[in-house]
């Protein structure tokens with residue numbers, strides 16, 4: 154009896170080994186991507202990438218830069234069925250207008266917001282959903298709700314000014330993330346996150362986001378874990394893995410808000426301004442009818458919006474402030490320009506006034522370049538037929554991507570890429586650089602919140618450097634170095650500064 158078990162086990166073992174050997178040989182020598190250079194291990198197995206994502210603590214984007222240097226090629230095979238491009242002209246061919254490549258489900262399902270527009274794969278469905286949400290983030294809507302944004306920035310300034318009496322420096326990383334979180338929560342949902350009221354800007358939602366982010370690589374490479382942790386009762390999931398409590402707490406809190414609205418949609422009439430719920434719950438024209446709007450759909454969309462709108466803007470403001478304070482010339486020129494346009498600092502300055510300032514605009518563009526926006530290369534599946542990218546024929550079904558960090562750090566486009574140099578955006582012919590600023594991505598799946606993001610960046614950076622005199626507290630570049638968890642995650646000591654009001 155025991156013998157027959159051993160025989161079965163040995164046969165299964167041999168068959169598995171044989172299958173693995175055949176797969177390895179096929180991937181190495183007979184795969185359509187064989188002609189592209191890259192690490193052989195990456196061509197054979199997805200565990201190569203998993204190692205850099207999980208074990209190297211969000212180290213994939215950094216490793217890609219190293220690989221392009223080592224192999225000296227602008228197209229690399231970085232997984233059995235995946236190519237990464239470093240030639241910046243490829244960016245438009247992968248993501249630009251007119252492309253209809255599908256987002257790669259393996260990555261976009263890792264965020265536990267499967268029903269959001271962000272995680273939609275079908276091009277037609279995503280376009281329909283974007284058309285529904287788009288007007289809410291149009292420039293006109295942003296201008297209408299500018300006061301709601303400005304009032305949160307005024308609160309930020311008040312909170313930061315308290316630090317002059319506390320005799321300690323303020324954590325600007327948390328302060329900016331709290332501000333963008335508060336803005337997106339109020340703008341989209343008509344509620345306050347209370348993030349700007351919490352002591353030293355420490356608050357539950359940011360903690361939950363920080364707990365959730367490291368899980369995305371685990372969920373991507375081990376999807377079963379995601380289903381198990383999110384499928385079991387809440388109390389059990391948090392015992393199994395405390396970092397899921399963040400996701401569960403967020404779902405619970407926003408779920409309660411959605412339940413209240415679905416129970417009594419007329420409560421929306423009392424909101425201070427329009428929210429995304431007004432858009433979603435307004436009956437659509439017959440010819441554009443979307444699938445029925447469910448609680449789960451609203452929940453996934455809301456959770457993604459809150460994530461998309463908070464860390465991205467907050468991180469860009471932190472990177473901007475770090476570099477402006479580290480460069481006296483930049484700081485002086487910026488402060489002077491803003492002061493000239495906004496002489497009475499206690500009177501409000503509008504977004505439209507600030508966006509006309511050329512130096513402030515250049516500072517924001519340079520900050521977006523150095524903050525990158527989303528640091529994970531955004532994977533797309535090409536098809537339905539073979540296509541040409543960067544002059545090479547790419548077989549249908551191949552996953553392709555180009556990281557924003559690769560474009561933003563290209564010395565041929567941005568000489569001395571590690572230097573914060575707003576002047577590069579003001580030189581003759583610099584309009585051509587705009588097409589290489591890819592922080593918001595490009596084309597049909599580019600950022601839906603871009604208008605709100607620009608408005609926030611102008612108002613936050615303009616107001617900070619008009620009203621506050623900041624002195625960095627032991628700042629080093631490590632304060633803004635990051636690990637790649639889709640968005641940049643700052644691991645070390647956060648960027649802190651002492652705060653005083655400006656003289657006039």
Ligand code: HEM
Nearest residue numbers: 270271461462465466526527592593594598600601602606
């Ligand atoms: C500096 C700030 C921001 C940056 C750099 C940024 C960047 C990006 C990028 C690169 C994408 C494409 C992601 C992908 O293809 O996987 C994206 C998508 C998206 N962003 Fe933003 N974003 C910012 C702010 C915002 C804000 C304030 C919102 C408002 C809610 C927002 C909402 C979205 C949404 C809904 C998508 C998904 C669009 C789709 O999949 O079709 N973003 N963003």
